[in-house]
Amino acid sequence: MTMEGKLKQAFLDMKRQDAIDLAEKDLRSGADSFAILKECRDAMEEVGKRFETGEFFLSELIYSAEVFKAVSALLEPSLTSSRPEEDSKVVVVFGTPRGDIHDLGKDIVITMMRAQGFTVHDLGVDVPSERFIEKLQEVGAPILALSALITPALVSMRETISFLVEKGFRKNTFVIIGGGVTTDFARKEVGADAQTLDPTEAIRLCRQYIQDRSRP
Amino acid sequence: MRQLTPRERVLMAIRHQETDRIPRGELLVEEAFLDRLYPEMAKASFSEKTRRFVEEVGLDLVTVRIRDNEEGDKGLQELRKWATETPYFVTALVDGLFWKQEDPISFEEFVLGIHQGESRIWELIQIKKERALKLIQRCLDEGAFGFIIGDDLAYDRGPFMSPQDLCKWIFPGLQEMVEAIKMGNGVAFLHSCGNLTEIIDLILSFGFDGLHGLAPSAGNDPVAIRQKTKKRLTLMGILEVDRLQPRQLEAMKEEIIRPLADGGGYILGSAEGLSMNTPLDSFRALYSGRSA
Numbered sequence: 353m354t355m356e357g358k359l360k361q362a363f364l365d366m367k368r369q370d371a372i373d374l375a376e377k378d379l380r381s382g383a384d385s386f387a388i389l390k391e392c393r394d395a396m397e398e399v400g401k402r403f404e405t406g407e408f409f410l411s412e413l414i415y416s417a418e419v420f421k422a423v424s425a426l427l428e429p430s431l432t433s434s435r436p437e438e439d440s441k442v443v444v445v446f447g448t449p450r451g452d453i454h455d456l457g458k459d460i461v462i463t464m465m466r467a468q469g470f471t472v473h474d475l476g477v478d479v480p481s482e483r484f485i486e487k488l489q490e491v492g493a494p495i496l497a498l499s500a501l502i503t504p505a506l507v508s509m510r511e512t513i514s515f516l517v518e519k520g521f522r523k524n525t526f527v528i529i530g531g532g533v534t535t536d537f538a539r540k541e542v543g544a545d546a547q548t549l550d551p552t553e554a555i556r557l558c559r560q561y562i563q564d565r566s567r568p
Numbered sequence: 569m570r571q572l573t574p575r576e577r578v579l580m581a582i583r584h585q586e587t588d589r590i591p592r593g594e595l596l597v598e599e600a601f602l603d604r605l606y607p608e609m610a611k612a613s614f615s616e617k618t619r620r621f622v623e624e625v626g627l628d629l630v631t632v633r634i635r636d637n638e639e640g641d642k643g644l645q646e647l648r649k650w651a652t653e654t655p656y657f658v659t660a661l662v663d664g665l666f667w668k669q670e671d672p673i674s675f676e677e678f679v680l681g682i683h684q685g686e687s688r689i690w691e692l693i694q695i696k697k698e699r700a701l702k703l704i705q706r707c708l709d710e711g712a713f714g715f716i717i718g719d720d721l722a723y724d725r726g727p728f729m730s731p732q733d734l735c736k737w738i739f740p741g742l743q744e745m746v747e748a749i750k751m752g753n754g755v756a757f758l759h760s761c762g763n764l765t766e767i768i769d770l771i772l773s774f775g776f777d778g779l780h781g782l783a784p785s786a787g788n789d790p791v792a793i794r795q796k797t798k799k800r801l802t803l804m805g806i807l808e809v810d811r812l813q814p815r816q817l818e819a820m821k822e823e824i825i826r827p828l829a830d831g832g833g834y835i836l837g838s839a840e841g842l843s844m845n846t847p848l849d850s851f852r853a854l855y856s857g858r859s860a
């Protein structure tokens with residue numbers, strides 16, 4: 353197995369320290385940081401696929417997200433500001449709406465999105481509607497992602513989306529919701545475009561939206 | 569059939585015997601829900617409001633939340649009163665061994681620690697188990713007839729961890745808790761949110777008498793679970809009073825619950841307990857009618 357393959361395998365084997373050691377070794381031997389990052393992203397994509405098929409569980413997703421964060425932190429100093437073009441194509445504003453302070457699911461999805469090159473602006477938890485709109489405007493993000501675990505947050509989601517309509521942002525914003533309390537019925541009730549409990553599907557839906565809107 | 573006492577009704581249902589009507593029981597009835605239901609009782613104690621609720625709704629199984637903290641003694645006193653002064657089948661709701669918000673570490677740390685085989689996680693689980701076993705004995709001494717072990721092991725996609733990890737870290741301790749309950753002639757139920765389909769066989773293997781929750785929106789199929797478990801497991805709850813409209817609840821009672829309860833093996837109640845978010849009209853639909 354090549355050195356490249358070993359890093360991906362360490363991710364899939366859930367071996368955090370091995371992954372960190374291999375990334376460090378690659379860096380010391382002069383490997384390109386972006387190439388190492390790409391291998392980590394490929395690994396995360398494979399983790400996502402195995403999660404979809406049921407081979408991996410939420411615990412493996414959390415664990416691999418932590419491994420990815422640890423390796424990314426190693427690579428960060430050597431990554432230049434001129435990232436590959438694909439990194440900035442998908443820009444997302446993400447948060448848990450007002451009334452809900454849960455962030456576990458959100459954090460996993462954000463890590464996986466970043467692993468796939470998305471630019472994600474994480475607004476944290478208990479976020480008021482106005483803050484979401486401010487950030488969308490500030491960064492020009494076409495995607496708003498809302499995550500919630502408790503029922504009252506669905507009301508906040510609906511308010512945020514209504515506020516989007518009121519401010520004239522709704523037409524150009526893809527709204528995706530997720531989290532334990534969301535269902536397709538909830539999606540219709542709050543007025544979102546998509547709903548999923550699966551991080552890989554969330555990534556796919558966001559990419560699909562960007563591709564569709566860039567078509568003439 | 570003569571009219572059964574609440575305790576007879578619950579025990580016979582657990583033994584999968586025909587009863588005069590389907591027994592009723594709730595996992596949890598929050599005070600905030602009772603305050604909405606009985607606004608005129610604002611100054612009454614939680615105990616008084618609960619007694620009124622139990623009598624008016626016709627519950628047979630009453631659950632007392634027993635916490636392993638300074639509130640625990642109050643809970644035990646309350647349990648004793650229900651067990652010795654009322655005709656109801658009294659169960660103690662106690663915590664299981666999986667991660668809880670009250671734990672000194674985050675969910676992520678818990679999961680990461682298990683993946684890395686950290687001894688501090690194992691020690692935490694063992695401490696929780698020892699405390700749970702002591703609490704179980706105290707509840708049995710105070711007269712509890714049964715227990716609901718509350719352990720949220722799953723979410724909509726299934727268990728949070730692989731069955732292998734659960735078998736290694738959580739289930740051995742859970743089995744000890746069930747054995748302790750059985751040694752005290754108690755009945756053991758498990759409550760977990762989420763989709764339990766993948767771990768039903770494991771739950772059965774521990775000797776649990778029943779399972780509470782089983783929300784269909786989480787991916788559970790109560791009919792399939794009944795077919796699989798036959799008379800080995802009593803199902804409790806299932807009806808999602810927070811999510812469903814009254815007419816949907818009525819339809820579900822008629823189409824799914826009534827056949828499920830035929831011949832015992834089911835206790836009617838909500839899948840998630842009654843809270844400040846529970847719509848009152850859905851709650852009334854849940855308990856409308858005498859036979860269901």
